[in-house]
Amino acid sequence: MHFRFSLKMFRKFLLNGTVGIALLVGPASIAGAATETPEETPLSVPEALAGIPTTLTGTYLSARLAQDEQDLDLAAHFYAQALEKDPDNLLLLERNFALTLATGDHKTAFALADKMATMSNTNSAENKDAKPAESEESEGAGESAGLGGRIAPMVHMALGVKALKGRNYSSASIQFQSGMDVLRNDPQQLLLQPPLRRNLTDPRGLSASAQFGPFALITQTVLDAWSMIGQDRAKLDEALGLLRADDDSEVNQFFFSLHAGLVAAYAKDYTKATSLLQQSLDADPNSLATATALVNNLLKAENKERASEVIKEFEASAADTEEKEWLKHTFEALKPIASNIRTPQDGAAEYFSTLGNAFTEEGAIEGGALYLQFADYLRPGDDYTNFSLARLYERIDKNDAALAHYESIKPDSAVYRKAQRREAIVLARMERADEAVERLKTLLEGDYSDLETVSVLSRIYQSEQRFQDSVDILTHGLKSIKVKRDIHWSLYFLRGSAYDQLKDWPNTEKDMQAALKLFPNQPTVLNYLGYSWVDRGLHLDKAIEMIRQAVALRPFDGFFVDSLGWAHYRLKQYQEAVNFLERAVELRPEDPTITDHLGDAYWRAGRKNEATFQWQRVKTMQPDEKLLQSVDEKIANGLAD
Known part of the structure; x- marks a missing residue:
C-alpha cells in the first residue's frame, strides 16, 4: 500500500x-x-x-x-x-x-x-561504454543512471529555443534535430506506444510527455520547421515536409496542419496556407487561432466570399461566444489584419502557448508551466500566454501572480472580458469581494445580455450572502434573453438557489422547474429540487425518482448520493438510507452535513454507538454553529422517538 x-x-x-x-x-x-x-x-x-x-x-x-x-x-x-x-x-x-x-x-x-x-558531452566522450556510478546517499543519484533518453531531449529543446530566440536558426535546427534523434533512437517508455494514444491522460504522464515523450517529439518537429523557415523562406517545401502527420490522430492533424499553414503564411504562400489551415480547422472547428489565421489568409488571397463563409461557420461552432463575436467584429470590413505570427519566434511561441494551456487545463502543471514559460520567453507580453499563465497560477493557489497576469491583458484582446471575469473570481477568493463586484459592474456597463458576467457576479453576490442582489442581477439577465435555450438553465438554477436562501420557496420551486423545462435531465437541478421536496416532505415518490436519476448520471458525486440516502431516511427506509449514506461519506469524507446524516441514519437503524461516533466526527470538521449545536444535542440525548 x-x-x-x-x-x-x-x-x-x-x-x-x-x-x-x-x-x-x-x-x-x-x-x-x-x-x-x-x-x-x-x-x-x-x-x-x-x-x-x-x-x-x-x-x-x-x-x-x-x-x-x-x-x-x-x-x-x-x-x-x-x-x-x-x-x-x-x-x-x-x-x-x-x-x-x-x-x-x-x-x-x-x-x-x-x-x-x-x-x-563530456560524459559521452569519457564514458561511452561505462556504466554510470550510483550514489549511496541519494535516490536521485540512483535515478541518474541511463538518463540520456530523458535529459538529452530537454537539453536540446532548451538550447534550441535559446538559439531561436537569438535568431540563430541553423543552430536551433541542429538542436531540435538532435532532440528528435534521441527521442527516436533512445525512446523512453512513453514513446514505446503509438504517439498520442488516448490513454495518456494522467497529469504526470502528460508532463513527462511534454519533456521526453510523444508531445516532446511533436514539439521538436514543429520547432525545427520554424527554425528551417527562419533560415530561408525558400525552404518552405522542406519545412512543410517535416509537418506531415505520421498518424491520423486529431491532435497530430491539428498541430501539424496549423503550423504548416502558419509557416506557409509566413513564407507568403497563401494558397498552401489556406489549404493547410482549413485542414487544421476541420480537426478542431472551435479554434479561434486557426479560424483567425484562415480568414486572414483568405482575405490576403482576395477570397472574400470564402472568408465570409468561414466566419459564419465559426459562428455556428461550439466555440466561446465572445471569441465568435471577436472574430466577426475583427473582420467586419472583410479586410486582412496584421498577423500575430510575424517571426519564427512568434510561431514557436504560438505552439508553446496553445499546448501549454492544454496541459494546464488537464492538470499537468509542470508540463504546462514549462511550455508557457517557453512561450513567454520567445514572445513576451502575449495576451493568450498571460491568460494561460494566470489560469495556471490560479490552479496552484498563487493568486497574486494570477492577478498580475490577468491585469496585463490588453482591452482589445479576445480574452480581455474572460480575463476580467477570472480576475474578479480571484479577488473574491482573496476576500476582496467589493473590488470584484465593482470590476464586474464596470464590465457590464448596464448591458445585462453579457450572461457570463451576470452569472459570475451573481455567484459572488451569493458567496457574500447578498442573495437579493443575486436575484436582481439574474432577473435582469433573464429578461435580456430573446429566445431561451437549454444553455440558460443555470441562470434559473442560480436564481432559484438565491430565492431558497431568502426563504422564498414558491419562487425557488418555480425557477428550478423552469430550469428543468429547458434542460430536463440536468443532474444538478434534479438533485436540488428532489432534495428540497424530500426535505419538505413534498412529492416524495417523484422526488426520490429525480434523485435516483441524478445519481445515475453522476454516480460518484457524494452530494447526490447523500440526497438519495436522505430521501430514504425521510421515507423511514433506514437500512436503505444507511447503505447510500455510507457510500456518500466514502465519496465526501470531509463533509460535516453528510456525516451528520449518516449518524442520524445509524441511530434510527438501531446502531446507536456508531451514530454517536459519526456525530463526534462532525465536530472535528469545523461545522457551522447551527450544525454544531445540533450534534451536541444529539450526542447528549440521542434522537427523539
Whole structure:
C-alpha cells in the first residue's frame, strides 16, 4: 500500500516536529533544531528552514513531495538545495532546469541547460561504454543512471529555443534535430506506444510527455520547421515536409496542419496556407487561432466570399461566444489584419502557448508551466500566454501572480472580458469581494445580455450572502434573453438557489422547474429540487425518482448520493438510507452535513454507538454553529422517538 502526505501535512511535520526535522537533517543535528514558529508571524517554508543543516537525501525527498503536490516554487527551492550538495548530478540539474524555467527564471534555467549540455558531452566522450556510478546517499543519484533518453531531449529543446530566440536558426535546427534523434533512437517508455494514444491522460504522464515523450517529439518537429523557415523562406517545401502527420490522430492533424499553414503564411504562400489551415480547422472547428489565421489568409488571397463563409461557420461552432463575436467584429470590413505570427519566434511561441494551456487545463502543471514559460520567453507580453499563465497560477493557489497576469491583458484582446471575469473570481477568493463586484459592474456597463458576467457576479453576490442582489442581477439577465435555450438553465438554477436562501420557496420551486423545462435531465437541478421536496416532505415518490436519476448520471458525486440516502431516511427506509449514506461519506469524507446524516441514519437503524461516533466526527470538521449545536444535542440525548 502506498501512502501520500498532503503538502499541508508535510509542512506541519516539517516545521513543528522531529519527524520532519529527521527527514531533512542528520541524526546528530536534530537536537534543538525544531523550534516553534510564532503564529502571529508565519514564515514560508524556505525561511523557516534557513540555517538548519540538511542532507542530500532529505532535500531530494522534500523536493519530490513538493513536486507531487504541484508546489513548483517549493520544489524548485529544495532541488536547488540538493544541487548545491551534488552539483554534477544530471538528474538534479534537469530537475533544477525544469523547475527554474517553470517558475519563470529564464536566465538561470538556460544557464543550467548550458551546463547540462557541457556535462552530457563530456560524459559521452569519457564514458561511452561505462556504466554510470550510483550514489549511496541519494535516490536521485540512483535515478541518474541511463538518463540520456530523458535529459538529452530537454537539453536540446532548451538550447534550441535559446538559439531561436537569438535568431540563430541553423543552430536551433541542429538542436531540435538532435532532440528528435534521441527521442527516436533512445525512446523512453512513453514513446514505446503509438504517439498520442488516448490513454495518456494522467497529469504526470502528460508532463513527462511534454519533456521526453510523444508531445516532446511533436514539439521538436514543429520547432525545427520554424527554425528551417527562419533560415530561408525558400525552404518552405522542406519545412512543410517535416509537418506531415505520421498518424491520423486529431491532435497530430491539428498541430501539424496549423503550423504548416502558419509557416506557409509566413513564407507568403497563401494558397498552401489556406489549404493547410482549413485542414487544421476541420480537426478542431472551435479554434479561434486557426479560424483567425484562415480568414486572414483568405482575405490576403482576395477570397472574400470564402472568408465570409468561414466566419459564419465559426459562428455556428461550439466555440466561446465572445471569441465568435471577436472574430466577426475583427473582420467586419472583410479586410486582412496584421498577423500575430510575424517571426519564427512568434510561431514557436504560438505552439508553446496553445499546448501549454492544454496541459494546464488537464492538470499537468509542470508540463504546462514549462511550455508557457517557453512561450513567454520567445514572445513576451502575449495576451493568450498571460491568460494561460494566470489560469495556471490560479490552479496552484498563487493568486497574486494570477492577478498580475490577468491585469496585463490588453482591452482589445479576445480574452480581455474572460480575463476580467477570472480576475474578479480571484479577488473574491482573496476576500476582496467589493473590488470584484465593482470590476464586474464596470464590465457590464448596464448591458445585462453579457450572461457570463451576470452569472459570475451573481455567484459572488451569493458567496457574500447578498442573495437579493443575486436575484436582481439574474432577473435582469433573464429578461435580456430573446429566445431561451437549454444553455440558460443555470441562470434559473442560480436564481432559484438565491430565492431558497431568502426563504422564498414558491419562487425557488418555480425557477428550478423552469430550469428543468429547458434542460430536463440536468443532474444538478434534479438533485436540488428532489432534495428540497424530500426535505419538505413534498412529492416524495417523484422526488426520490429525480434523485435516483441524478445519481445515475453522476454516480460518484457524494452530494447526490447523500440526497438519495436522505430521501430514504425521510421515507423511514433506514437500512436503505444507511447503505447510500455510507457510500456518500466514502465519496465526501470531509463533509460535516453528510456525516451528520449518516449518524442520524445509524441511530434510527438501531446502531446507536456508531451514530454517536459519526456525530463526534462532525465536530472535528469545523461545522457551522447551527450544525454544531445540533450534534451536541444529539450526542447528549440521542434522537427523539
